[in-house]
Amino acid sequence: MNDIFKALADPTRRKILIMLKEKDMNAGEIADAFNISKPSISHHLSLLKQANLVLSEKQGQNINYSLNTTVFQDILQWFFEFRERGDRE
Numbered sequence: 856m857n858d859i860f861k862a863l864a865d866p867t868r869r870k871i872l873i874m875l876k877e878k879d880m881n882a883g884e885i886a887d888a889f890n891i892s893k894p895s896i897s898h899h900l901s902l903l904k905q906a907n908l909v910l911s912e913k914q915g916q917n918i919n920y921s922l923n924t925t926v927f928q929d930i931l932q933w934f935f936e937f938r939e940r941g942d943r944e
Contacts, residue, residue, distance in 0.1 A: 862906035881917040
């Protein structure tokens with residue numbers, strides 16, 4: 856869970872997740888939306904993958920990224936359980 860919160864703490868990574876919510880994208884398309892280097896975008900994508908927030912699939916020379924919605928469901932469940940525990944104390 857720590858990897859998830861670390862990944863979500865950065866505004867660039869949050870923006871990438873918002874973009875991927877709209878549609879699957881390759882690394883080049885994601886990089887084009889930012890005014891930072893491609894290696895920096897690659898690092899952000901790597902951290903998102905490490906946190907299991909995004910999935911990647913190689914297609915030819917491109918790697919396509921998509922949201923891992925299963926993890927978001929797990930996060931929501933954690934928040935609801937956290938809130939429930941807080942209400943009982």
